[in-house]
Amino acid sequence: MPEDAIGVLIAAAKRQGTQNRAGWPLVMLGELSSSLVANGSKDSAAAAAAAAAAERIAGDSALMEVVRLQLAGDSDTFGAALRLVRVLQGHLTRRAWEATVAVLGDGASVLLGGGRARLDDPTLADRLSALAVHVAACGEEQRTAVAAVVAEHGFIGLLLRSLTHRDLATKTNAAVVLVVLCSSPVACAAVSAHPAALAALANLLRDASAAASATGSEDARELADPAHNALQAICLLIAHSAAAGDAFAAMALAPSGSGILAAVERQLSAPVVAESAGPGDRDDLPVLAAAATALNATTFAARRGGRLAALQTRRPFVLGAAQALVRVAGDLRGDERPLDGGPPPEHGQRLTLKAAEALLAALDCLTDGTADDGGAAAALGALRECGPEALQAFGDAAGRAGDAVMAARPSNGAEADKQTLQHDEAFEAAMPMRLARRFEDLRQQQQQQQRQQQQQQQQQQPHPSQQQQQQHQQHQQQQQRRQQLQQQLRHQEQSRQKEVDQHQHDQQQQQQQQKQQHQHKQHQQQQHQHQQHYQQQQQQHQQQDSAASTTSSGRSSGERATGVGLAPADQVD
Structure with missing residues (x-):
């Protein structure tokens, strides 16, 4: 929309504002500015036009006075004025922000x-x-x-x-x-x-x-x-009243409070960090400081109530506190520590020091084994598992954070006091040094365990000559085993061949027996047939002989009956 249209709407809003009817011009200005803001994310020309429109609207004091009056009006004019204020707040220009701050009061x-x-x-x-x-x-x-x-x-x-x-x-x-x-x-x-x-x-x-x-x-x-805002509000309530800290700890330590403890653990172990932010100027510092405060309040309330082991056995809780201490100590650079007579720490540095002090106190409580029921051993064991390098970082962070917290406390002659306290037995028993010594003891224990493991491995490893002998023996054993396997294979092959030959021999014998049986059967059949034929021939001969005998008998009987006999041939003549 052309710029002169904005001017017309501004004039209409101011003119009708005196009669308490500026609702529709403010609505139009809000819609127009909102469209320009939306287009500004895609079009640089539209963004420039939106910025110019916002500057013109915010720079008109009479118009902003109308907006202020309409915010106290009825629902229609209130909504239009509030919409315009929200649009102006969306323009990140100094004049727009100053105008809205003045209007809202x-x-x-x-x-x-x-x-x-x-x-x-x-x-x-x-x-x-x-x-x-x-x-x-x-x-x-x-x-x-x-x-x-x-x-x-x-x-x-x-x-x-x-x-x-x-x-x-x-x-x-x-x-x-x-x-x-x-x-x-x-x-x-x-x-x-x-x-x-x-x-x-x-x-x-x-x-x-x-x-x-x-x-x-x-x-x-x-x-x-x-969650970040809620944690910061809780931290401020705890700082205002010790009763709030006890009440929060009671909710966190309740059976249904594991989600609250998990939320605190997340903020300690993995806060959101702006890569370009410098020490004391990161957007996660308020959240980290609040998480440290909640951690400290919960830890000390648990110790007073005899429930400290419930926190000491939560591995993410202990490790999150130690990791947060390392990050906080990294922000406590020596050139930013306030010395006596110097300016007070900036807001970000104050948050860092506050977080450091709370983390030191909480870790000292979590790792204290003087009245241990097994919880401190679990906490120290979780830290020991991180390895010597991490334990070294934890110990250095505890010492650096302790020095920074002590240096930030106002006193006369801070450096002289520090040198005096370093030789004082009371300072040797102070919380940061005590905590640093615990981390150092854990690191030495871890290194000692690693050395013992290395020695055991070296002892288990044989001497080179012994190793060669073992290798030679292993080679011989392998050769013997290979020969045994080969012999077994040959024996199996021979046995298998014998079985095959025996099977073939058995088959041949069986076939030969079957053949002999068949031949014998045929021979018997032939003999039987021959015998039958012989018997038939005998029967035929017998029948022929019988017939011949019968004929001869008949002739003799006839001759005897007639008395005539055959005369010899020579007698006939």
């Missing part, structure tokens, strides 16, 4: 305007977002005023209920505002007095941390933001 208009903020209010997300950005941009005095307004008008309960809102942005912004409230002594007392405050923050810490851990994607950082 102590934040009362954001919370009370438009019919007062409610949990079912459709503008609740924009209200909390605008308030969260506002408290991050304004100064300490104005931030305190915002905290006072929130506490005075009873919005703490609304913020706590918003921590369970289904919208992630609403939960995150509510937690941000609660962190600001807990930074103010008056508002922190009001939050601490609310019966559901600590439980609501602990539940958000547990659930948001678990969701971020389960995601494992680029959205993990956004999902973890509510």
